[in-house]
Amino acid sequence: MVDHPYIVLVRPQMGQNIGAAARAMLNFGLTRMRIVDPRDGWPNQSAVAMASGAGRVLDDAQIAPDVAGALGDCAFVFATTARSRDLTKDIYSPEEAMRLAVQKIDAGQKVAVMFGPERAGLENEDLVQANALISVPVNPDYASLNLAQCVLLVGYEWMRQRSHVTPVVHEMAGSDWAEVQEVDHLMRHYEDRLEDAGFFWPEHKSASMKLNLRNMWSRMPMTRADVQMFHGILRQMVRWKERDR
């Protein structure tokens, strides 16, 4: 039973920021950290030194080589971003996002929140793997939240929303949501077949076409049955083609 969100630090650079993030988390009862490809390896002594009383969050942290590996078993993923991007994806305030997270977790789903590396933040390739974005409403003329502060605000909203009474809203009856890795397989299935079919053309546009396609799939609220339906459609089109050969 996972009763709170995973905090996923993507390619963090300084160990002390990982430690500070652990402290920020534990202030609000968050204990599940996942770390993608930490720059200085793992374990990290600067992280431990900074974490002080929150060392157990680091002890239990799970390390993954890439974003897909860290998110594979999650049903819903938020990505935090400072800038609004030109990706078509829902943008939530921390408040709205954590309200939604409470509902999803109460419905038995695993939820994750991704945070990018210091300075640069998440890249588009990371963002397209999320179902929705979180943007903290800050002074447009001065936005300087650091990693631990960003984790802190999400944790604060988590605790705030958790302690509210939240009626479980519009979860579809009896729905069985697809996990990230299932959507990932679907993405790759389409990408491979469409590659064979010559869809990604002209060549210089193929990277952005693939990015758009990935973004679209991750944004769709799909059940396992939907994913199977989309696989089935594609398989049938291929079978049709082969039969006529």
Added chain:
Amino acid sequence: MVDHPYIVLVRPQMGQNIGAAARAMLNFGLTRMRIVDPRDGWPNQSAVAMASGAGRVLDDAQIAPDVAGALGDCAFVFATTARSRDLTKDIYSPEEAMRLAVQKIDAGQKVAVMFGPERAGLENEDLVQANALISVPVNPDYASLNLAQCVLLVGYEWMRQRSHVTPVVHEMAGSDWAEVQEVDHLMRHYEDRLEDAGFFWPEHKSASMKLNLRNMWSRMPMTRADVQMFHGILRQMVRWKERDR
């Protein structure tokens, strides 16, 4: 016209914490800092170094020798405290406190929020000069908010309450939603091609398969670009088949 609260740092010790507090403030549009009896005097070079882009908050900071001097012109004062004290005084969450602050400031009153020194926090002699207390709801087994983080959470709630009425809702940036008739065309496009391809089989299941497919399309939150993408995918698969004939 003072349109936001004063942030009052009482006997802060480390210059860098004063600088970090200035940054935290400016993230949420707070620019009025008052400092009571800073341990290392004023101005403070470590504070300036830490503040980076928020230096003007420090430049404009007002210094007072004692709490009474810093609060004298204020109509309502909150004091932040980690522990609940045995003082008989209203205790607000940051959210409730900043909601009240908005009301008071809109009514033309000067409002201040006091923060104690690192580690020790405010003393009872300070607290009694406040009209009400603010307590951040943290994990009772692990409370380790530092000064700047405490300022950050109050600033965050200030901005949230100030901008209220309008929670920033999750309309996707620049999205151009598909109309029902466009989704309907898409449905029929898939239904026709999949019919040709022999997807709806066995015969006795074809009606329910079509129903499921229609239900899925109508449930997906699609933009016009998504609809075009799905049309394009299908067209390309057909083209691929024809080419190989």
